[in-house]
Amino acid sequence: MATYSTNEFRAGLKIMIDADPCAIIENEFVKPGKGQAFSRVKIRNLNTGRVIERTYKSGESVEAADIIEMEVQYLYTDGEFWHFMVEDTYEQYQADKKAVSEAMKWLKDQDICTMTLWNDSPLSIVPPNFVELAITETDPGLKGDTSGGGGKPATLETGAVVRVPLFVQIGEIIKVDTRSSEYVSRVKH
Amino acid sequence: MTDVLWQPSCELKQLRQRGQMLALIRQFFADKNVLEVETPLLCHSTGTEPQLDFFSSIYDCPPNKKILFLQTSPEFAMKRLLAAGSGSIYQICKAFRNNEQGRFHNPEFTLLEWYRLEFSLDQLMDEVALLIKILLIPIFPLIRINKISYASVFFQKTALNALEYNSKAYKDYALKHDIPEAIHLCSEDHDLWLDFIFSHKIQPSLINDQIYLIYGYPASQASLARINSNDAKVADRFEVFINGIELGNGFFELADSIEQRQRFEAEIEVRKLNNRPLVEKDCRFLAALNAGLPDCCGVAIGLDRLLMLLTSSVTIDEILAFPIDRA
Numbered sequence: 001m002a003t004y005s006t007n008e009f010r011a012g013l014k015i016m017i018d019a020d021p022c023a024i025i026e027n028e029f030v031k032p033g034k035g036q037a038f039s040r041v042k043i044r045n046l047n048t049g050r051v052i053e054r055t056y057k058s059g060e061s062v063e064a065a066d067i068i069e070m071e072v073q074y075l076y077t078d079g080e081f082w083h084f085m086v087e088d089t090y091e092q093y094q095a096d097k098k099a100v101s102e103a104m105k106w107l108k109d110q111d112i113c114t115m116t117l118w119n120d121s122p123l124s125i126v127p128p129n130f131v132e133l134a135i136t137e138t139d140p141g142l143k144g145d146t147s148g149g150g151g152k153p154a155t156l157e158t159g160a161v162v163r164v165p166l167f168v169q170i171g172e173i174i175k176v177d178t179r180s181s182e183y184v185s186r187v188k189h
Numbered sequence: 190m191t192d193v194l195w196q197p198s199c200e201l202k203q204l205r206q207r208g209q210m211l212a213l214i215r216q217f218f219a220d221k222n223v224l225e226v227e228t229p230l231l232c233h234s235t236g237t238e239p240q241l242d243f244f245s246s247i248y249d250c251p252p253n254k255k256i257l258f259l260q261t262s263p264e265f266a267m268k269r270l271l272a273a274g275s276g277s278i279y280q281i282c283k284a285f286r287n288n289e290q291g292r293f294h295n296p297e298f299t300l301l302e303w304y305r306l307e308f309s310l311d312q313l314m315d316e317v318a319l320l321i322k323i324l325l326i327p328i329f330p331l332i333r334i335n336k337i338s339y340a341s342v343f344f345q346k347t348a349l350n351a352l353e354y355n356s357k358a359y360k361d362y363a364l365k366h367d368i369p370e371a372i373h374l375c376s377e378d379h380d381l382w383l384d385f386i387f388s389h390k391i392q393p394s395l396i397n398d399q400i401y402l403i404y405g406y407p408a409s410q411a412s413l414a415r416i417n418s419n420d421a422k423v424a425d426r427f428e429v430f431i432n433g434i435e436l437g438n439g440f441f442e443l444a445d446s447i448e449q450r451q452r453f454e455a456e457i458e459v460r461k462l463n464n465r466p467l468v469e470k471d472c473r474f475l476a477a478l479n480a481g482l483p484d485c486c487g488v489a490i491g492l493d494r495l496l497m498l499l500t501s502s503v504t505i506d507e508i509l510a511f512p513i514d515r516a
Contacts (some may be wrong), residue, residue, distance in 0.1 A: 007288070028291060028292060029289070029290060029291025029292065029293075029294055030291075030388050030389070031240075031289060031291075031294065031388075032384055032387065032388050032392075032435065033428070033435055033438050033491075034238065034240065034410060034412050034438065035240055035380075035383075035384035035387075035388070035410070036240060036380075036381055036384040036385070037240065037288075037289070038384075038385070038388065038389075040389070053367070054370055055368065055370055055371070055374065055385070055389065056370075056374075057374055058288075059288075
């Protein structure tokens, strides 16, 4: 079992806390001049996303979380699982709904995503920062309106709904920032 | 290939601030006729405090070799001077503590330590506040002083009695205040509970540009202070905090060589239990106490942290020329 000493704590390190994998966000060395030294860490629980604080005795060892991040290509979903492949090795992984979570609404086959594996099974999926998707449904805009002011909802081929300028029409492909769910531009192919 | 770490980590203006601060301190003590002294950084012995890790070094003088320690504080040597009749003295020097690095810690740091003959602890607290006021005027012109006992501040912030351990009350507090890990970490160790709760819950609340002088530490944390003559539960020890930062520690100095020897032995036992590197009692210091330490109060102030306050710095690296990773 790999462990880390509190002296190795730094932002980004993955450790096990209460049987959940967690990522350290911040580590502070706390020591009263005449007293016990502590490590006070702020951590994100990678299972629940919750951020908490936790204190360790300085020098204590904590179990490392077996967390790997890798780039994978999205293949397809069978409704229950979402399937991904490592391009170099053709190794495939299936992620459940909980792991795919919010990424679900952006996934289009062949997109390259970042997958977090815990003990070799998918824990979370992060979609590409930008995706290009076709509009399947939106109100017809007013002719000649190119201002982009106002905007309207548009449903994309993956089911995601984003606000787009009035002039954007059904069938067009748009570029969306998945971190903010915001329309970026139209894509001309 | 040039090493990018050749440059100082602080801005040059912080060097000037430090220079000014040191000049003001020397002026302060010159005006009061307190003598500036120097004592060795390399010593034949070191402190036994269970929570301190030291640096040791080899004095290589063929055919002899001997271990010397970098001081964790100039306390023993300065008390030897006091016992030899020096009168009130101060020193600005480096101290070294192994394995201490963080936002407020660098393993090598600068201490201002001074001893006042015939001062009460209260008088020394006033002098500490006065000096800090003078040094911090440029940034905190209206700084106020808040003297409060350890037990009072502890009770105010937590409703717990710091001087009497109540397992259930302490554990309930931990559960209610988001530090459940304290229950396992501190177990039934009262001093560990006090360290945990004070550093996590009380110290961060000692803010609002006030000089907090916290006196009457629990007797179990007396360190080198006398036990209070009216109340055996507390020690004649105080600490200084400003805006959540621990700045210094002062004592009505223990002068009884027998009690001092017992405290050393007790600390050595704790070090053994915790598998810490073993140290020996400083016999020259004990001999000095035996010869007679005049009644005095002493205090050590961390000058790097004072400079952090003076320059509104967030980390100690911002005010050090070459912190440990660049040293």
